Amino acid sequence: MQLIFDGHNDVLLRLWEHAQKGEDPIAEFVDGTDKGHIDAPRALKGGLAGGFCAMFIPPNEDYPPREVDENGHYSIRMVGPLEQRAALATALEMAAIAFRLERTGALAICRSTADIRAAMEARRFAAVLHIEGCEPITEDLSTLETLYAAGLRSLGPVWSRHNRFGHGVPFAYPSSPDTGPGLTEAGVALVKECDRLGIMIDLAHITEQGFWDVARESTQPLVATHSNAHALTPISRNLTDRQLDAIRERKGIAGLNYATTMLRADGMENPDTPLSDMVRHIDHMVERMGIDCVALGSDFDGATIPAAITDAAGNQALVEALRSAGYGEDDLAKLCRENWLRLLKTVWREA
Template sequence: MPSPAIFDGHNDLLSCLWHAGDHHGETFFAGRQGDISLAACRAGGFAGGFFAIWVPGEREGAPDPMATYRAFAPISVEKAHRITMEQAAILLRMSEARPDTIRLCRSVAEIEAARAAGAIAALLHIEGCEGIGAGLEELQVYHAAGLRSLGPVWSRDNIFGHGVPFNFPASPDTGPGLTDAGKRLVAECERLGVLVDLAHLNEAGFWDVARMTGKPLVSTHSAAHALCPATRNMTDRQLDAMRETGGLVGLNFGVAFLREDGIKKADMPVGRMIAHLDHLIARLGEGGVALGSDFDGTMTADWLGSAADLPKLVAGMEAAGYGAALIERLLWGNWMDLLRRVIG
């Protein structure tokens, strides 16, 4: 039986390709060793997702799933502008060179067309907007190039707001929220039809967005704070606010955001992911939960080594009694419903 089609809320492939000096994405097509490759996607039913641009700081380098993160210093804006452009160009080149296998998509209609053609549907996302200035000129350019989602901050502060540090156990209420520039950024994203991702924004910033937007509140890759009190996870109060807007959470696969002890240790059973899904569904409803793997950017369970292993998670859902209709919504339909309301 073929693997069901999966649309995923977050991966860090572009950052990893950039760090490896592969500015044309050739290793993606040739079977790179990592979570996301063409072969792994084909094997696991990975049919599309958010492809993130992430600019490393002076010490971070490539996303390191083994690292124990805490808080990070702001980075050079000049550096961020250059690297953001370079990573965006990687996806543009990949899509142009091999539209039969991967396509940059700007709408749900284009995502569904890519799926029908057997190509991976790639939605361009920026994770931390250091590469965008306060005047938002770069936002206009990136939107024209295909950007349809962004997180104002990664887990470090910038001109738009305050990123939530990586701490456990701790509250996401870690400091001030959006700056005036951040509020202008959110307003312009709403006008353009760009999704605003709350995954790395601290709690004050979350409530700033909630007060000013009429769009659904979305975290592309988080988990339940009630089950794992990491700062990156969503509290029940946040989840309830998201449900009121018809929002959505993509379940993060990172073990440090799922395990009760918050430790980056890969021996975690599938039941722990199901427990988070159960909690998220209870708070958000069956239409408010999807997947947000963070592949190529975090440590996942030992049985979930790459996109090729996604059928094991699906099997876990089936074993937990999830019906076929709910599984289809979690894997694909809920992201499509949400994106249709935000980007069109």
């Protein structure tokens, strides 16, 4: 079994949402459940050894439906901005769930690659705290230092909505990722402070202009934790070949997103999506960037994924599909975990 360290999941969001309904998020993760995609038993079964656990603040309004026209095209209206204090309170509640899980021994909050490897060896879920959309952070960045001290080691300036730091892409098909402005002045300051602290910057939801803004302002590798190839699926969330080239040049990573809308040629949300669609995106990214710049970024608990995988327990189905497509064990180890660990060692400035 190839152990997997995953570039993105929303398990903390799912557990937080269930806690709001009076359910026990700790028992749900530790003992297992039939809800969502990730818990400790299913992670162990599927070799999901850990990953970036997002603290994503859900919208204040109902998310607009996906309205598909007669040509199969759609563009979902972007939701409005969030208030900083409320967003921070929600993020801290999600972080508290992670710390409570750490006390059970089922999960370890990791601040170094040594922490990640030790957690994997102990069969504890190796969690890296990540903020997806920086609404919880004050414009003067006074909260960032505290969040870093609490374990934050990765963030995406924006989700697919705009905020004080930059502009996100909408969920639209077919669409270029070049949908508007990029970083704001506050966003530039955020990027520079992340470089100083050693916080990884995730470009998965930012506009193409924002991508190039980060490339200009940051000295770190370029990373899109859960994005695929726009050349194969022309949805706004996917990366153009020019963006993939820039990631290669900076020795960064693009992590394969399991969301069917980002895998299928028709951009549809359909679990009846073959594993071959996942393999073809991996093939394209490897051909464009090389094996060292491609990894996995499932979006478990945040997207509709292929039925052939179903949840964390089914992760090895993708590994086997890649093996059958000709990827050897050394390359599979890189795709599944070693590329992420190599990159984090660089960003976190480890010796």
